[in-house]
Amino acid sequence: MTFKPFLAALATALVAGPALAQDSQVLTDGTGTEITVPADPQRVVSLHDTSLTVALLELGIVPVGSHGRTPENAQPNIRSGKLITGYDFDNSAIEFVGNLPADVEAVAALEPDLILTTDWQTADVGQLRSIAPTYVFPISTMDDFEVYRTVAEVTGTTDELEKLEARYGAQLDMIDALVTPQDITVSVIQANAGELHVWNTYGSLGKVLRDAGFAFPAAIDAIEGNERQIFSGESYPDFDADFIFVTYAVERGETPAMARAALDEVLPGWCEVMHACRNGQIVYVPREIASSATYDSLTALTQIVASHVAGRDYVALGQ
Amino acid sequence: MNTLARSERHWVLRSRTERIALRLPARGIIAIGLLVALQLAILSLSLTLGSYEIDLPTLMATLSGTTVSAAIDNVIWQFRLPRALVAALVGAMMALSGAAMQNVTRNGLADPSLIGISQGAALAVVAAIVVFPQIEHGLRPVIAFGGALGVAALVQALSYQKRGNSTIRFILLGIGVSAFISSITSAMLTYGDIDRAISALSWLAGSVNAATWSDVHVLTLWCLALAPVILALSRVMSVMRMGEGTAIGLGAPVKWARYGLIAVGVGFAAAATALVGPLGFVGLIAPHAARRIARSGVGVHAILTALCGAVLVSVADLVGRAAFAPIQLPAGLITSIIGVPVFIYLLQRAAAKSHL
Numbered sequence: 001m002t003f004k005p006f007l008a009a010l011a012t013a014l015v016a017g018p019a020l021a022q023d024s025q026v027l028t029d030g031t032g033t034e035i036t037v038p039a040d041p042q043r044v045v046s047l048h049d050t051s052l053t054v055a056l057l058e059l060g061i062v063p064v065g066s067h068g069r070t071p072e073n074a075q076p077n078i079r080s081g082k083l084i085t086g087y088d089f090d091n092s093a094i095e096f097v098g099n100l101p102a103d104v105e106a107v108a109a110l111e112p113d114l115i116l117t118t119d120w121q122t123a124d125v126g127q128l129r130s131i132a133p134t135y136v137f138p139i140s141t142m143d144d145f146e147v148y149r150t151v152a153e154v155t156g157t158t159d160e161l162e163k164l165e166a167r168y169g170a171q172l173d174m175i176d177a178l179v180t181p182q183d184i185t186v187s188v189i190q191a192n193a194g195e196l197h198v199w200n201t202y203g204s205l206g207k208v209l210r211d212a213g214f215a216f217p218a219a220i221d222a223i224e225g226n227e228r229q230i231f232s233g234e235s236y237p238d239f240d241a242d243f244i245f246v247t248y249a250v251e252r253g254e255t256p257a258m259a260r261a262a263l264d265e266v267l268p269g270w271c272e273v274m275h276a277c278r279n280g281q282i283v284y285v286p287r288e289i290a291s292s293a294t295y296d297s298l299t300a301l302t303q304i305v306a307s308h309v310a311g312r313d314y315v316a317l318g319q
Numbered sequence: 320m321n322t323l324a325r326s327e328r329h330w331v332l333r334s335r336t337e338r339i340a341l342r343l344p345a346r347g348i349i350a351i352g353l354l355v356a357l358q359l360a361i362l363s364l365s366l367t368l369g370s371y372e373i374d375l376p377t378l379m380a381t382l383s384g385t386t387v388s389a390a391i392d393n394v395i396w397q398f399r400l401p402r403a404l405v406a407a408l409v410g411a412m413m414a415l416s417g418a419a420m421q422n423v424t425r426n427g428l429a430d431p432s433l434i435g436i437s438q439g440a441a442l443a444v445v446a447a448i449v450v451f452p453q454i455e456h457g458l459r460p461v462i463a464f465g466g467a468l469g470v471a472a473l474v475q476a477l478s479y480q481k482r483g484n485s486t487i488r489f490i491l492l493g494i495g496v497s498a499f500i501s502s503i504t505s506a507m508l509t510y511g512d513i514d515r516a517i518s519a520l521s522w523l524a525g526s527v528n529a530a531t532w533s534d535v536h537v538l539t540l541w542c543l544a545l546a547p548v549i550l551a552l553s554r555v556m557s558v559m560r561m562g563e564g565t566a567i568g569l570g571a572p573v574k575w576a577r578y579g580l581i582a583v584g585v586g587f588a589a590a591a592t593a594l595v596g597p598l599g600f601v602g603l604i605a606p607h608a609a610r611r612i613a614r615s616g617v618g619v620h621a622i623l624t625a626l627c628g629a630v631l632v633s634v635a636d637l638v639g640r641a642a643f644a645p646i647q648l649p650a651g652l653i654t655s656i657i658g659v660p661v662f663i664y665l666l667q668r669a670a671a672k673s674h675l
Binding site (some may be wrong): 102 | 371390394453512526528531647
């Protein structure tokens with residue numbers, strides 16, 4: 001008779017043991033710290049809107065709180081949130097927990113079971129870890145989509161990620177079926193405050209163009225790493241291509257005309273210098289879509305490339 | 320038994336054997352009492368206000384050692400209390416640094432940023448964030464401290480003359496080196512990666528948000544080490560107010576006092592800046608405010624200065640933390656917003672008095 005409770009407890013442990021093991025996973029975050037995170041987190045707080053919150057939303061997790069931006073004379077918002085996912089603070093249950101630094105008390109008040117933060121966020125990681133398991137993403141040294149993949153691993157949503165990757169692969173195949181990307185040169189440029197800014201791979205737009213296999217000018221391929229490099233107006237011809245992509249920030253009220261004016265500020269009459277501009281082969285893309293590390297952005301960008309590059313006649317560089 | 324004798328303006332405190340006697344300015348002592356009371360009131364308010372709503376009975380229960388919930392314990396003991404204490408300590412240290420610098424340079428506009436301490440710390444941390452992002456967050460205080468001390472040593476070395484130290488030379492070199500360092504910092508912020516630059520700017524604004532008990536311990540140790548030095552130097556400082564030549568004539572060890580005051584000023588500012596970033600105006604305003612509150616000797620003035628700095632940064636941090644929560648305004652921004660009008664008012668009041 002005295003063995004009955006013991007046997008019952010043993011049976012419970014044998015049945016529940018594997019389930020308990022699956023309820024959490026041990027991971028090593030960007031600071032080299034081992035943390036135990038729930039396998040299926042229910043109350044996630046994200047402390048970077050564009051890198052983490054938007055990815056979470058696309059992976060099907062609505063965080064209980066998020067970092068956001070606080071533009072002058074405007075309500076706090078999730079940068080790119082509404083444009084890419086439809087979610088923002090004003091139309092969802094996502095609580096705004098501050099900007100830089102996030103308010104650790106506001107985070108604590110949400111009683112999260114998982115906190116995702118970055119090396120960019122200045123809220124103290126030690127304080128965050130005292131609230132809930134906290135995974136730190138070193139976004140300043142990580143590729144955007146590497147961050148995305150890690151978000152999926154940490155939140156147990158890799159199945160969802162696989163579907164998104166499969167969709168993106170099919171979209172690249174679509175471009176490949178329409179043109180031979182290796183025969184077409186492209187570049188992405190941006191002007192700001194009288195300077196020409198160029199990256200080796202400009203966000204999601206650069207990813208689509210490189211993954212599809214388009215050729216880039218040697219001056220862009222020569223940019224090491226993915227740091228922004230600044231050039232003078234004299235360098236414009238180095239970035240000429242069959243198609244040039246120019247970005248403009250919708251959320252700052254910018255338009256394609258403003259982007260053209262900014263390029264003109266760097267070198268008046270730039271359009272006459274550039275083959276792509278002379279032949280109407282400039283493609284203007286909202287910066288929020290071009291730079292957002294999401295699969296919805298990749299969808300939009302593959303469609304833009306399909307219609308503006310693959311789906312038209314053009315004058316090739318040098319003709 | 321100690322005895323206390325009162326005159327109209329001073330209280331004289333004598334030991335039983337009358338071997339030690341202190342003549343304390345009545346107004347100064349009253350002002351110290353009021354500022355201590357004000358500081359305690361701000362501390363109480365800091366424990367009460369915040370994004371995590373905690374009612375007064377719960378707060379009292381938590382402070383008396385009863386755990387209402389682990390989350391509330393965490394908010395009170397790990398977030399609010401160390402933060403409030405760090406704000407007070409940092410304010411006092413920046414204020415005393417300013418007082419030391421103003422005394423040694425005999426220039427009322429001297430503060431830690433004048434001789435490049437803040438700029439040195441800023442350059443070191445911005446370089447770490449923008450150029451070497453792989454460096455861990457936790458090393459920032461050490462890096463900032465190294466930068467602050469390095470620049471202070473550079474200015475001191477450049478201003479050294481065999482014929483004796485010139486205050487004007489020291490100040491001008493400090494301004495020049497500060498400007499040079501600031502331009503390098505600006506270049507890094509302009510041409511560095513935008514996300515890293517934003518992170519660096521946040522640190523540059525000066526914030527107490529990440530304060531921990533470890534910071535409280537470190538700052539307390541610095542205060543315990545440096546505050547007695549400044550009090551010990553108060554006699555020499557009072558003579559130095561009359562000018563270097565007069566002080567030397569009266570037999571004061573001016574040279575060593577100068578080195579001592581610079582070391583104390585740099586130590587206070589470097590330790591504080593290393594932990595919370597540059598906090599503008601505290602070192603400039605607090606000594607002036609203390610002087611306006613009560614005319615006193617150097618020792619009492621140092622205590623008043625420390626209290627004024629503590630109150631100023633504590634108020635700044637409380638407002639920055641709670642007024643627009645969850646948006647966190649850095650204490651450095653608030654000290655500047657509060658500091659500039661107060662400083663202008665103090666200057667105008669002084670000017671008006673001199674006309675009378």
